[in-house]
């Protein structure tokens with residue numbers, strides 16, 4: 001059938017509501033509008049390559065208690081983190097010390113923001129990603145082939161914390177509290193990753209991996225026709241590391257070899273994944289894996305992703321393969337880049353599964 005609708009016009013009309021996907025449901029939509037419909041059915045979108053090694057069916061869970069410097073389990077945990085980072089680049093982390101009330105409070109706060117009256121959340125809606133706090137549906141709305149069934153509140157918490165008054169009241173206090181926990185937990189995980197690379201514990205911190213933190217509060221409304229669209233299209237993350245808090249709905253999947261593996265909700269756990277910039281500075285030792293979120297008939301699903309990156313914060317610092325990891329046998333795979341140049345390239349594309357890293361190969 002010929003295209004009989006003006007896609008650009010419909011995208012703009014949706015964007016102009018400033019009320020996101022949640023706003024569609026609030027105004028009584030009961031079918032998935034065409035701008036969200038994925039051209040190919042989900043079961044056909046797997047790559048066709050075959051592989052002989054048996055696929056793994058789940059990502060590892062790593063218990064990190066007693067893994068502080070000098071702790072009884074430090075070496076065991078570093079080894080488990082190394083293995084996870086080198087294979088799928090994903091693991092679930094338990095016994096991390098962040099109180100369950102803080103985790104639940106953050107999910108509730110995110111939900112409160114997205115469920116407040118549209119007039120209130122509209123105030124934060126913008127496509128100006130240079131703002132430190134903004135609400136938006138689909139950062140690649142005008143580039144992707146199909147929009148995602150998801151809205152997002154983005155708050156850049158470091159290196160330049162927002163004025164408290166700039167954070168939405170619905171989640172202000174919990175965001176500030178959560179961000180402090182993410183600072184501590186990030187420092188800890190980057191130490192483990194440094195040691196997993198055979199470097200001094202402070203190495204990744206010293207090259208500014210922990211300097212920036214962006215907290216993304218995602219809201220995936222229940223979808224009336226979940227097979228027609230996606231919550232989040234295939235992508236890898238444009239950061240050093242992501243620590244993700246998901247609620248109990250499910251739908252997150254990681255691409256492994258020839259299949260998609262569920263990352264099931266695990267109460268009390270965080271999902272940790274390696275980002276593109278970490279793959280780059282580790283010279284491909286650590287893997288930034290593609291992942292996606294399925295749309296769900298039930299919901300809403302709420303998740304809160306902490307991206308460790310300076311994001312759009314002005315900085316001329318160059319990041320490239322860590323010298324200590326290079327040798328004649330292991331020459332640099334990537335050229336150096338600033339985080340902003342990486343982001344500019346990443347966001348010039350749609351989320352389509354192809355790694356933005358390729359552009360930076362030598």
Ligand SMILES: O=C(O)CCC(=O)C(=O)O
Pocket residue numbers: 216218232237244246252291292293303305
């Ligand atoms: O909502 C999720 O579980 C994942 C979100 C995600 O992949 C992202 O923020 O990059």
Ligand SMILES: [Fe+2]
Pocket residue numbers: 235236237291
């Ligand atoms: Fe992601």
